[in-house]
Amino acid sequence: MIEAQALSKRYGAKAAVDAVSFTVHPGKVTGFLGPNGAGKSTTMRMIMGLDNPSGGRVTVNGRPYAQHRAPLREVGALLDAKAVHTKRSAYNHLRAMAATHGIPDSRVREVIELTGLGSVAKKRVGGFSLGMGQRLGIAAALLGDPHTVILDEPVNGLDPEGVQWVRHLAKGLASEGRTVFLSSHLMSEMALTADHLIVIGRGRIIADAPIQSIIDGQGKARVRVRVDRPQDLLGSLAGEGVTSQVLEPELVEITGVEPRRIAEIALRERVLVYELTPLQVSLEDAYMQLTQTEVEYQSHDLPLTPATPDVQQVPAHMEGR
Amino acid sequence: MATSTSQAPAQQRARQEQLSGVTFGRVLKSEWIKVTTVPSTVILIVTTIVVMVGIAALLAWQTTFLFDAQSNPDMAAQMQAQGAPDAAEISRDIPGSGLIFGQLLMASLAVVLIASEWGTGMIRSTMVAVPNRTSALLAKQLIMAAVSFLVGAGSALIGYVIAQPILDTAELGFSLDADGALLHIINTGSVLALVSVFAMSVGTLIRNTAGGVVTSIGVLLVLPILVAIFGGGTEWVADAARFLPSSGGEQMVATTIQDGDLNQWQGSLVLGGWALVLLAASLLVTKKRDI
Structure with a gap:
């Protein structure tokens, strides 16, 4: 002890x-x-x-x-x-x-x-x-x-x-x-x-x-979605405080919203969803989120750009971690 | 340390824990293992003995020439006029004549033993095992002082034994119960012991081998030379110089005390005082500072 x-x-x-x-x-x-x-x-x-x-x-x-x-x-x-x-x-x-x-x-x-x-x-x-x-x-x-x-x-x-x-x-x-x-x-x-x-x-x-509660607590729901018109879906989700990342023309990763909500919006917008996969947050993600601000003080040779309210402009490399 | 196997496991465990506490005796044993398991230590100790005995033998041989020269009345008068010392007087100083080199080597060893622990990171293991710190340092000091004493007194004794047959060829041989002879031999060890306490304390304070060696050798051997060169004319400098650690050591092994000089015991107070003050400082500082 x-x-x-x-x-x-x-x-x-x-x-x-x-x-x-x-x-x-x-x-x-x-x-x-x-x-x-x-x-x-x-x-x-x-x-x-x-x-x-x-x-x-x-x-x-x-x-x-x-x-x-x-x-x-x-x-x-x-x-x-x-x-x-x-x-x-x-x-x-x-x-x-x-x-x-x-x-x-x-x-x-x-x-x-x-x-x-x-x-x-x-x-x-x-x-x-x-x-x-x-x-x-x-x-x-x-x-x-x-x-x-x-x-x-x-x-x-x-x-x-x-x-x-x-x-x-x-x-x-x-x-x-x-x-x-x-x-x-x-x-x-x-x-x-x-x-x-x-x-x-x-x-x-x-x-x-x-360890499990750290993974659970930090991990906002992250969902992988295959959809025929991603821009329409993301446009409708924009008001819900989500972040997203377009991986392929028809494949996006959406963070901060439950899969059910995505399905509801897809139904309302009449976009075709052919994959909807909730992703397990790794400890690594949880750790990076926890320590991100702590690390940024230490080594950041680029001036920080002010965070924009437009969530879709979050740089892909930041989010990918 | 053997535990009885007939006891109940819980009892045995409690007993074992009681037996396994840190004691000063155990710390001494640990420090002894540390001193003897680094090859350079052993080499340095052997070198010191060889050098000290060698110098005694050489000086004995040289003194016989001086004696021969002084047996010739003309030469003797001439040499006396030049202030050359009497061969019989010199011969008494022969056993511990290598003391300067002994100090150089044993002071270096004392610094190395403690400063290398900081250099290699070993000190963290040491202080984790003995977290009150003071007993670890005291054990190391005690072992180094004892080794230094034995090296010094032992070398002087061997030096005496080897010098006798050489001196006998010139009727210069003297017995151990001659005036001051035994004290000279013992104090050759005492000086080395006190010098190693002094040097190890400096090494503990500085925590760096090179810095510790330079500082302790500087104070012990270079400072008196500087004082002799630059302070010769000034009375108060000459007066203060008697209280340098090196002067204290010189008086401790002196076989004849000049008028106004400190005697052997007063000399040991001077050198011992320096060693003690630095030892106390090193213990206090180590207790307070981060490792």
């Missing part, structure tokens, strides 16, 4: 994390999703007691991390794949970390096997690939058999097999009743792994909900 209350981190005038409050519950995988620079890593470093909050507080299993007698037994974290001395072997790195808690060497060998590092454990970490570095970081996180596992971008640099392994691992740990908190900027990965999602953008929590 991780609880953050009005947690803030300011660097000068800039707030990297701005009074966020959230709770990460045991027994499920909670995804921490946000664009690069949104404050994910800073939040995780504050949870692990590496950065001091500028305001608010965060506790793990009821206490600030630093106040636990055996912190590695409470929380295991992969914060940064490069948190290892490059000239030391993976085995010795884990041994040194284990020694602080009196964790026996047998457990060190166990996590080495578990993470598939057996063949390279005695080699210097400096020669490791990004993926092997990630595996070593995960091995270190699991060393104390902790109740809470925090993984910052765990699939970074992993091959497909490794990605799948992390996914199974996260789900497996959660099914054992542990708290699993993992960050990513890849929504597709979250869709497959997480049960619950906390979305952060520019240091603020944008959404905190079960």
